[in-house]
Amino acid sequence: GNVGQLDLILALQWVRDNIAAFGGDPGRVMVFGQSGGGAKIATLMGMPAARGLFHRAATMSGQQVTASGPLHATERARAVLADRGCVVLPTDTVYGIGADAFSPLAVAVLLAAKGRGRTMPPTVLISDRSVMAGLAYDVPDEAEELARRFWPGALTLVLRSQPSLTWDLGRTNGTVALRMPDDEVLLTLLAEVGPMAVSSANRTGEPAARTVLEAATQLGSSVAYYVDAGPRTVRGKGGTSGSPELGTDCSPG
Numbered sequence: 001g002n003v004g005q006l007d008l009i010l011a012l013q014w015v016r017d018n019i020a021a022f023g024g025d026p027g028r029v030m031v032f033g034q035s036g037g038g039a040k041i042a043t044l045m046g047m048p049a050a051r052g053l054f055h056r057a058a059t060m061s062g063q064q065v066t067a068s069g070p071l072h073a074t075e076r077a078r079a080v081l082a083d084r085g086c087v088v089l090p091t092d093t094v095y096g097i098g099a100d101a102f103s104p105l106a107v108a109v110l111l112a113a114k115g116r117g118r119t120m121p122p123t124v125l126i127s128d129r130s131v132m133a134g135l136a137y138d139v140p141d142e143a144e145e146l147a148r149r150f151w152p153g154a155l156t157l158v159l160r161s162q163p164s165l166t167w168d169l170g171r172t173n174g175t176v177a178l179r180m181p182d183d184e185v186l187l188t189l190l191a192e193v194g195p196m197a198v199s200s201a202n203r204t205g206e207p208a209a210r211t212v213l214e215a216a217t218q219l220g221s222s223v224a225y226y227v228d229a230g231p232r233t234v235r236g237k238g239g240t241s242g243s244p245e246l247g248t249d250c251s252p253g
Contacts, residue, residue: 002076002225005043006216012053030056046073048230049213073227074189080225081193086110088201088215089189090229091125092182093154094208095201095215097223098125100193104168107197111170113222115204121170122199123156123177127190132178135195137162143250152182156247169197175251185229 016026031054033041038059044050045057077087084106086099097113099106101124110122124135129147132139136159143157161176169176181187190196200208201215201223209215212228 002043003216003221003223005040005047006049006213006226008040008044009047009049009053009213012050016053027055029054030058032058034060047228049211049228074185074192077189077225077227078193081106081196083224084109085224086113086222087225087227088209088212088219088223089186089198089227090183090232091186091198092152092232093200094210094232095212096125096198097201097215097219098196098198101169101195101197102165102167107167107169109222110197110199113219114199114202116199118170120204121172121177122197123179124169124195125186125190125198126178126180126195127187129180131195132157132159135162135165135176135178136160140250146248146250147180151180152187153180154182155179158247158249158251160251175249177247183229185227 012029012031015024015029019026019029031041031044033039041057041059044054077089080087081098081100084100084103086097086106086109088095088097090096097110099110099122101107107122111118111120126132126135129151132143132147138160143159146155146157156177156179158175158177161172161174163174181190201219202208203218206218207214209218210232211230212226215223216226
């Protein structure tokens with residue numbers, strides 16, 4: 001995983017806040033890495049959480065700038081998901097913890113990381129409205145219209161789950177909560193890996209994470225990989241700035 005990158009952010013924040021006491025200048029911080037350290041520096045250069053914490057960088061491992069840099073973040077996330085691991089990633093509302101929706105083991109790891117039981121199944125995020133028909137059945141016209149108007153966005157639709165699907169999201173009572181997020185990074189990943197079980201990246205009962213550092217503080221090494229895309233603010237068709245996700249139950253019964 002890459003949770004150690006967030007330890008580097010915390011260390012740089014300490015340097016920023018304390019370097020003056022040792023005669024240093026917090027406006028002239030340089031970082032250096034060699035070999036594996038070069039990979040860490042290359043990743044820091046692409047992390048929004050590191051902006052302003054250092055001003056110059058050097059690495060003796062030039063290939064790491066492309067091999068381990070931010071352009072490959074989604075590729076590494078795909079590898080973790082394929083190995084049934086969990087990933088913290090940006091959404092259009094808050095940071096989320098995601099797993100392969102069709103892997104019972106991955107979903108169990110997600111629920112365990114949050115400290116949540118099977119009575120609180122995660123939402124399934126999808127890349128396109130057309131995917132809804134493959135995951136739900138007997139979809140009412142009302143739900144189709146809501147998806148057309150508010151997706152991509154913060155609106156979650158609870159629908160009857162296709163009984164033929166071999167997944168185990170928890171005690172769903174035959175339903176599935178679907179959402180198409182309004183975030184290009186996440187939509188690209190969903191288009192490549194398929195539907196993902198996603199819940200907010202926090203321990204149950206704790207505040208939702210607006211930054212990747214807030215997520216890592218709560219979840220730590222229980223998550224294999226973290227994708228940093230800067231602080232989250234809600235946008236899009238389903239909600240207004242600062243609002244949580246919205247939900248409506250469209251399952252007959």
